[in-house]
Amino acid sequence: MQLDQICLPIKDEMDRLDEVMRGHVRSNVSLVTEVAEYIIENGGKRLRPVLCLLASKLVGYTGDQAIQCAAGLEFIHTASLLHDDVIDHADIRRGRPSANAKWGNHISVLVGDFFYCKSSDVFTRTGQLEIVQLITDTITATTEGEVFETIKSNDIDIQEDDYLAIIRGKTAVLFSAACQIAGVLGKVSEEMQAALAQYGQHIGMAFQMADDYLDYVSDEAKFGKTQGKDLREGKLTLPVIVALRESSESEQKIIKEALLSERLEEFKFKEVVGILNKYNALEHTRELANKFAQDAKEDLKIFKPSLAKDSLITLADYFVYRSM
């Protein structure tokens, strides 16, 4: 199933989302508006809005604040991408020049800050301190997670637990907040709110793990990024962590060399993939992603059947079995 089919219950909201986002980023300083609109136009899958809007439908919330929060969530994601691209000196984002390539680091850092401000503005305007606090805690955890990832980025002895902590921080906590906000808006019981938060956390783990798996096996044209990008950038994700743990000393040496090389030749990449396959490292990653996806589905048991529930369930499988 494709993402737009999954999103049918929230089609109206998704159609309006970009306009709502654009409405928030108008600024007296025209360059701010220009950069912000460039980034909004450049798209993305809008997964955090999707989660928030579907979860809102699930809990029967029909007010206007769901789409506002959806926009705020996407602003947070956008801000972190802007800062990431500056840090990584990335020239390309989603097939077009990155903001830092187009306007320089200075403007990118500042417009990133601007997006954080706008998210704060959106959530403050809900008038619900509970939501503001939830978002603040989430961004804090995300930032801490990114620092932890930076510390561990050259640590060849990184363990599976560290990896899980990193992806929880950099992906799962925001997914979790996206779902939990819907629970707050819908004023559901604490038990249901906790279930939504758990669902978001689990589906976030599944998504990031699948992303890290797909990086090694995906069709480049579909996935939109170079195969083996993580290995080339020396990024230690689960497939490599598993292989380093299981493989022989000589094989470990090959993987380490690949991670540290400035330019990775194609045959060396294939050699590493061979080792990953020998120890079922990719299979293990996909299986663990699937386990998290199944846990996510379980979390929804508490809710009665609905179209939105079907979509949230399908989304869990989609995250693991998508090819892009």
Added chain:
Amino acid sequence: MQLDQICLPIKDEMDRLDEVMRGHVRSNVSLVTEVAEYIIENGGKRLRPVLCLLASKLVGYTGDQAIQCAAGLEFIHTASLLHDDVIDHADIRRGRPSANAKWGNHISVLVGDFFYCKSSDVFTRTGQLEIVQLITDTITATTEGEVFETIKSNDIDIQEDDYLAIIRGKTAVLFSAACQIAGVLGKVSEEMQAALAQYGQHIGMAFQMADDYLDYVSDEAKFGKTQGKDLREGKLTLPVIVALRESSESEQKIIKEALLSERLEEFKFKEVVGILNKYNALEHTRELANKFAQDAKEDLKIFKPSLAKDSLITLADYFVYRSM
């Protein structure tokens, strides 16, 4: 009068401030705590906390939230300095290695984001949405102001109005928020809140203008930064803007050359200062700073006499007539 004399009415709070700040930045990720504590320890004049605490005394607020907000304000200032240092590739901050020099750009951008999160956390915990909204609007205006400054940074035709808009954004709005928050905490009338906001705005303008004036005339040992730093960095502040407007074509050429030079020789710097003096550009800047300081004092007329009021009045003159 020295700053610590002005701060006598808030001595207890200022003595506790660093400890309160340190309490907020503890993180599970030890590097985050380490970087944050390094920055807190590195000090600064804590002007935004001073304003918030003095204004709180002025309105008779005695609760614990003033010092919390003071910490939050300093976090915002700290976050913007961290991002500025990354953008400017600054190696030194307050006489010690900058965070980016010590830990790299990546960590600095993230810890900057972390400080923004912590400020958001502090203000959210006041339980007052009015304060959260005020801070959100303030950071937004600051960020927009910095983008506007970036746009204008190479524009030799920049006008005095643009300069005023820039310093309002980069300094005065946060000073204004620092004072206004005290009004919210003290639950004073709208008229008094507006007076506090105005005072903060005026004193902020005076402070930044005096800073830009002192850059040309200050005693390096006392002011803590190289004389003529702005000119050397090609920064167009009011003294230069006035001189460019008033001087002859040949003199304008000398100033422009100085602004654009990679390395500015001492005699060229003195030549520019000569031109600034010829057209009273430094005097004009100081006079305008003084005018804003006098306006700030006027704003306080509405409040009855108190030690805190005396300090806020003295602070206005201190900002203009300090030598550092």
